[in-house]
Amino acid sequence: MTVRTRFAPSPTGFLHVGGARTALFSWAYARHFGGQFILRIEDTDLERSTPEAVQAIIDGMQWLGLQHDEGPFYQMQRMDRYREVVAKMLEDGSAYLCYSSPEEVEAMRERQRAASEKPRYDGTWRPEPGKTLPAIPEGRKPVVRFRNPTDGEVTWNDVVKGSITIANRELDDLVIARPDGTPTYNFCVAIDDWDMKITHVIRGDDHVNNTPRQINILRALGAELPQYGHLPMIHGTDGQKLSKRHGAVSVTDYPEQGYLPEAMLNYLARLGWSHGDDEIFSMEQFVQWFDLDHLTKSPAQFNFEKLDWLNNHYIKQADNARLAEFVRPRLEALGARFDGAPELPAVLGLMKDRINTLNELAAAAMLFYREPAPQADLLAQHLTDAIKPALAQFAERLAAVEWKKEAVSGVLKEVLAANQLKMPQLAMPLRLLITGQLQTPSIDAVLVLFDRDVVLARLKKYL
CATH class of the missing domain: 1.10.8 (Helicase, Ruva Protein; domain 3)
Structure with a gap:
């Protein structure tokens, strides 16, 4: 069996952190087994899907380096295929036409709520042996409903959560095509996974309730089922679901905020998966190690301090x-x-x-990369009459020394010794005159990065 995974975002917004982690795990699993990783854009929500959101998803994937092997496929370009399957299901009886209006369906649900029952479609238009269906309302276009099994259970071994069972009586006959013929989300997903021969569906646990519906559709079509794994949500440090109030949640925010893609990938990899105590690893190592057995069942916590620590490591490297x-x-x-x-x-x-x-x-x-502008109070504090002779002496010797850190460091030590000074007494005014600030790396390392003439000119200005 060739492993085939997919990442299937809806382009109704940016690529968020949870989606990026899902993409990473799906990508890594396919890479681990030498399989294929498919990118699919689920754009049937015409009111909310935008080209800008599609581009944001693709840009985020490219920034992370998660290259897909097939796609991107767009559901709106597969309408003919969906209609073909709907027609077949109507023909074989696994789907039926329903002429109940939205108002009538809502009235059904209100009656069920009043009776403390689970709200669901009551099967008014579901064909049954010996059942007489209502008269078709004039001019009303039907939806197409899937004929869900009424007894038994749907059970699957979730690779993250373990065995999950949902009774079929908890599932109603969901709409698979709207009155205008456009298919609905769960139907499209099931057909796509079938057609694209997806072997492993790794996604967020907000999709758990969709899984039994998709399984029943696939079974009705005689399709082979993929393995499903539902990842827990990502929370902020306050234990709440990650949102804008916790900081950046769009993947494209992170390069703007100064993060490297390798740091982000390393961090995402540890959100819900582990390999012993390993914290820092390359993507090559991650692909080699990645499996579904070490995915955690509890929500991961997004911590910016940890991300900063990793980013610091990768910047240094x-x-x-x-x-x-x-x-x-x-x-x-x-x-x-x-x-x-x-x-x-x-x-x-x-x-x-x-x-x-x-x-x-x-x-x-x-x-x-700017002209120094030392504050007057700092100049008064550090550029004293007592230190100026030593600075002048340093500038004079600096004019002839080899322009390397070691040589400049030697001159510093000579001037300090000749004037019986400690390093801060000379280094602080030097920092101030050359850079305009008191905090810098080692002053000899800073000086030799500048052109010698620049350093001498800045010293001369104040001496």
Whole structure:
């Protein structure tokens, strides 16, 4: 058997974190077994589906690097196939025409609620041996309903939740085609999974109630059933379902906020799955390790501090030239000036160790790409008459020294010793005059990234 999984979002909004995790697990399972991963866009909700949402889903998948092997398939382009199956089901009696109006169906449900019964379609138009159906209302177009079994149970071994059983009497005869002929969600999903030979359906547990309906449709068609696995929801740190109030929930928000795709993938992989105590791993390792036996049954908790920690790790590991591609547009947005400034990859290599996001990295790197503007009170505090001679001495020696960190560090130590100073007494005013701020990496490492003439000019300005 060739493993075939699918990710089937509805384009009624952005690709959210839960959907991205579902896509990742489905992708990884297919990759683990050398199978196929299919992308399907379930766009039958015409009122809410938009081209922008479709593009947001595709953009999010591309950013994460979850490449599909087939698709994207669009349900709206498969209408002829759905109508063909509906016609066959009407012909073989597994579906029937229902002329009950929406108002009549709602009245049925109100009567059932009043009698403390589960609201459901009462089968008015369901053909039965010896039953006389009502007269067809003039001019009323029917829906098509699936003839659900009235006895027995639907049982499946959910790869996440274990065995699940739902009695057929709990399921009514659901509508599979509307009066205008357009098919409904559960019907389309069942036919798509059948036609696309999906072997494993991995999705959120908000779909658990859909599964018995889809199973019954597939059985009525004589189709082979896929294995189903329903992932628990993702919660915020407050234990509530993840939403906008917890921060970014659209996958496309995360690159804007400065996260690397490999950090996001690593983080999503650990939301509901584990491999011992391993926290950091490559996608190659993840695919090699991934199975359905270690998916957790309890909701996962999304924690930005953990994501920041992982992002910091991947930023530190990243190639500086690649980081520069991400950071340069952010610096430009901050008004950075690149003429005569240090090479960006070298700057990022110096600044990235204690940074959690690319946005923070850009903000930190700005000290190399703007004119310093030291605050007057800080100048008064650190650029004292007592320290100016040592600074002048340092500037004089700096003019002739080899422009490397080790040589500059040697000059610093010589000037400190000659003037009986401690490092902060000289380093703080140097930071202030060269960068305009007191917090920087090691001052010798900062100085050699600048052009020597720039450093000397900035020192001369205040001496």
